[in-house]
Amino acid sequence: MSDLRDLYQEVILDHNRRPRNFQKLEGANRTAEGYNPLCGDQITVYLRLEDDVVTGVSFQGSGCAISKASASMMTAALKGKTAAEAATLFKAFHAMVTADLGATFDPLELGKLAAFAGVHEFPIRVKCATLPWHTLRAALEGGQETVSTE
Amino acid sequence: MRATHELTLPVPTPGTNVAFDVDRVRKDFPLLRQQVHGKPLVYLDNAATSQKPQVVIDTLTRYYAEENSNVHRGVHFLSERATEAHEAARANVRRFLNAADTREVIFVRGATEGINLVAQSYGRTHIKPGDEIIISWMEHHSNIVPWQMLCEDKGAVLRVIPINDDGEVLLDEYERLLTPRTKFVALVHVSNALGTINPVKQMIEMAHRQRVPVLLDGAQAVAHLPVDVQELDCDFYVFSGHKVLGPTGIGILYGKADFLERMPPYQGGGDMILSVTFEKTRYNTLPYKFEAGTPHIAGVVGLGAAIDYLQGIGLDRIAAYEQGLLAYGTDVLSAIPGLRLIGTARGKAGVLSFVLEGIHAHDIGTVLDQQGVAIRAGHHCAMPVMQRFGVPATARASLAFYNTRGELDALGRAIRKAIELFS
Numbered sequence: 402m403s404d405l406r407d408l409y410q411e412v413i414l415d416h417n418r419r420p421r422n423f424q425k426l427e428g429a430n431r432t433a434e435g436y437n438p439l440c441g442d443q444i445t446v447y448l449r450l451e452d453d454v455v456t457g458v459s460f461q462g463s464g465c466a467i468s469k470a471s472a473s474m475m476t477a478a479l480k481g482k483t484a485a486e487a488a489t490l491f492k493a494f495h496a497m498v499t500a501d502l503g504a505t506f507d508p509l510e511l512g513k514l515a516a517f518a519g520v521h522e523f524p525i526r527v528k529c530a531t532l533p534w535h536t537l538r539a540a541l542e543g544g545q546e547t548v549s550t551e
Numbered sequence: 552m553r554a555t556h557e558l559t560l561p562v563p564t565p566g567t568n569v570a571f572d573v574d575r576v577r578k579d580f581p582l583l584r585q586q587v588h589g590k591p592l593v594y595l596d597n598a599a600t601s602q603k604p605q606v607v608i609d610t611l612t613r614y615y616a617e618e619n620s621n622v623h624r625g626v627h628f629l630s631e632r633a634t635e636a637h638e639a640a641r642a643n644v645r646r647f648l649n650a651a652d653t654r655e656v657i658f659v660r661g662a663t664e665g666i667n668l669v670a671q672s673y674g675r676t677h678i679k680p681g682d683e684i685i686i687s688w689m690e691h692h693s694n695i696v697p698w699q700m701l702c703e704d705k706g707a708v709l710r711v712i713p714i715n716d717d718g719e720v721l722l723d724e725y726e727r728l729l730t731p732r733t734k735f736v737a738l739v740h741v742s743n744a745l746g747t748i749n750p751v752k753q754m755i756e757m758a759h760r761q762r763v764p765v766l767l768d769g770a771q772a773v774a775h776l777p778v779d780v781q782e783l784d785c786d787f788y789v790f791s792g793h794k795v796l797g798p799t800g801i802g803i804l805y806g807k808a809d810f811l812e813r814m815p816p817y818q819g820g821g822d823m824i825l826s827v828t829f830e831k832t833r834y835n836t837l838p839y840k841f842e843a844g845t846p847h848i849a850g851v852v853g854l855g856a857a858i859d860y861l862q863g864i865g866l867d868r869i870a871a872y873e874q875g876l877l878a879y880g881t882d883v884l885s886a887i888p889g890l891r892l893i894g895t896a897r898g899k900a901g902v903l904s905f906v907l908e909g910i911h912a913h914d915i916g917t918v919l920d921q922q923g924v925a926i927r928a929g930h931h932c933a934m935p936v937m938q939r940f941g942v943p944a945t946a947r948a949s950l951a952f953y954n955t956r957g958e959l960d961a962l963g964r965a966i967r968k969a970i971e972l973f974s
Contacts, residue, residue, distance in 0.1 A: 404921055405918060405921050405972065406586070408917065409914075409972060409973075414972070414973065417973070418973075429923075438901050439912045439929065440912075440928070440929050440930075440943075440944055441929065441930055441934075441937070441943040441944045442943075443943070464911065464943075465911035465912075465913035465914045466910075466911060466914045466973065467913075467914070469911075523917065525917075526917065529913065543564075546697075
């Protein structure tokens with residue numbers, strides 16, 4: 402099962418079992434919906450942005466272990482970040498899970514999110530990992546439309 | 552709530568179920584010999600598409616190597632040979648479905664195109680504002696969306712027959728939905744998401760009492776049970792070649808000649824005409840009226856070979872063997888703690904759709920794939936079925952006659968590994 406453990410790292414399994422910030426956020430001033438029509442994953446991201454700083458972030462929805470853990474760990478990583486820092490983090494995360502060799506990012510910057518590095522070996526699951534982040538970006542940009550991975 | 556219909560399980564003809572030699576059958580399918588992620592492939596995604604026996608692959612090769620030419624046109628030797636092969640396959644399909652006449656067998660791209668053809672050609676000329684079209688809750692999107700498009704276009708109304716918790720249509724509700732406003736009924740013969748074999752003969756009789764025509768979507772039926780369109784008395788029947796051991800991109804629309812004669816062409820072009828001037832075009836006779844353009848000739852002859860192969864084994868024997876596999880697989884899965892089968896109708900074909908407590912179908916699919924077990928995870932293009940059972944997605948193992956009990960044991964072991972990983 403070594404290959405599977407590349408994908409389903411212990412920290413990912415833990416966040417799947419006990420997702421953090423898994424509730425509606427009181428005082429949220431940004432929300433966005435994400436949907437993956439291929440597998441039915443659905444997520445709502447709640448954001449409280451004050452003076453361009455993420456002071457609160459949470460999510461609700463249903464999805465596979467990868468999407469749920471990705472959302473959970475994303476919310477944990479975002480608190481206190483500026484909108485620009487959040488966008489940079491998304492870029493680095495995206496480059497890592499798609500194994501985009503052209504992109505440059507500092508692996509240290511990703512911290513615990515580096516647990517998702519194994520996703521690139523499972524191309525069909527990349528969308529599961531990035532759905533929460535695409536939804537976050539929509540929330541940051543203030544759009545109201547549902548984000549789709551398709 | 553129990554559905555009230557009679558059971559219509561495929562029953563083998565006595566004497567036909569002698570020594571089904573699955574090991575021998577498997578040798579006919581080269582793809583089954585491979586390994587995936589270092590494990591022997593266990594292919595349980597037959598409802599998505601079936602594998603191809605060597606004879607179908609050889610037929611395609613031979614067609615392109617020795618017979619390739621256009622049909623219904625040339626006066627030369629090869630064109631005659633291609634035309635002959637093309638029309639021989641049509642005769643094969645006629646026998647396969649027991650249609651009354653080869654004119655009633657139309658080649659299309661697949662079940663989806665067959666349904667769209669009927670919705671557009673029959674529907675646009677016969678459906679009027681306020682008319683009602685009935686489908687069931689367990690339809691594949693391909694038997695929902697074309698009717699929705701027609702309803703939107705014509706101001707007609709789509710009515711849906713509800714199903715019970717086992718995944719059986721409720722016939723008393725169907726009876727209530729059948730009114731003088733009903734102008735068409737479109738039903739799935741065997742559900743791809745649940746495996747339910749619908750009591751279609753009875754449902755066709757009920758519609759016909761009100762003079763309402765019925766289309767059956769047989770995409771999941773024809774490879775698994777004998778189908779006789781005259782005995783069913785359906786007005787239209789569609790299926791896809793690739794789900795019945797044939798190539799992709801070829802499928803069948805069967806229609807009663809009475810209906811097809813009265814329907815306008817679906818697409819215009821070559822082959823579907825008798826004569827063309829800028830003032831007036833005279834359409835060709837059946838079945839060519841509905842076959843515009845150069846057909847998928849290789850696909851047609853490949854499908855013919857697939858049907859020959861299937862009939863060589865016999866649908867009765869296949870159905871009986873698969874019923875045994877289904878019962879075995881149901882036992883294997885039912886013994887797994889936290890597993891819930893979705894689709895427990897009394898009459899079922901070889902579909903095992905399930906959910907695991909606390910594990911998403913997509914994760915099950917990935918873990919099983921690592922064990923070499925290929926299943927489908929998702930909504931199976933039947934999102935209303937998922938909503939009905941309150942699940943976002945299911946994992947689905949779907950059987951064919953080349954599957955073995957050993958493979959179902961491997962499925963069970965792989966599922967237990969997934970439970971272990973996520974516990």
